[in-house]
Amino acid sequence: MKQVVAPVIAKGEPITGLVRPHGRSIRFSQTIRLKCPEIAREAQPGQFVMVCCDDECVLPRPFSIHRVNDQGDVSLYFAVLEDGKGTDWLSQRQVGDAVALFGPLGNGFSIRQNSQKLLLVAGGMGIASLYFLAEETLKKGCSVTLLYGTAVRNWYVESLLTSGIKLIIATEDGSVGYHGMITDLLPDYIDWADQIFACGPMAMYRDMAQKKRELKLQGKSVQVSLEIVMACGRGVCYGCTIKTRQGMKKVCQDGPVFDLDDILWDELNQS
DSSP states (O other): OEEEEEEEEEEOOOBOOOBOGGGOBEEEEEEEEEEOHHHHTTOOTTOEEEEEOOTTOOSOEEEEOOEEOTTSEEEEEEEEETTOHHHHHHHTOOTTOEEEEEEEESBOOOOOTTOOEEEEEEEGGGHHHHHHHHHHHHHTTOEEEEEEEESSOOHHHHHHOOTTEEEEEEETTOSSSEESOGGGGHHHHTTTOSEEEEESOHHHHHHHHHHHHHTTOTTSEEEEEOOOOOSSSSSSSOTTEEEETTEEEEHHHHOBEEEGGGBOGGGOOOO
8 A cells, every 4th residue: 555645637527417326416527637656556456545635524535446557647537426525625636736645445356367258337436446447357358348327328438438348338317228227237148247347336236136146146256346435444443344244344455345245235224
């Protein structure tokens, strides 16, 4: 883990019109790119960083590592909610501003050596974590299919894709792709995949776990990245502890990536 002060070297245009599950309004989503080679060199798909925001935010905020490159840049993609002080502060940083952060943190996705066909399932802002995984596995010659589910169309996600990624979109309002939930499409692709990786809301994970049981696919490897409230990011405060079949686990230290079958989903209250 490295603690650095990184300059902002680029930021994307705000993306408006997105909707958070359960009616929480997203003001916009934003990409920001930081020059921090110390973190970029060590980062693995599924890991995150903690960003120290302004003085009003006593605790740092967790952000998935969205992309890295060979020039030492780390990109973050995040949603700014109506009540999001930390994300609002970060979205207001301009090129040349300094941002304090530490990472990379946590245990990321684990790809088996013999896995060639990877299915990625992203719900809403879950694409922030999974795109890094898609880029890295494409470099290794894997075949990648991305199932992306969102309430309304997200042009940014469509603009991300390289020719190597097969994108299947589902929207709740039917504005593009399949009209419905992205998990409705899982049965069409689950047999094809050697491994499945997911990032999204808890409701999506619960639905995935149920479908896996219904299809009797207990031997299928499904890894999920939990998006959960964190305080310290270092495993000290125990604020992100969850119940698993192996006992109590800290999401920031033991995760954020877990096996789908290890989580006791009925014990999790976060949506």
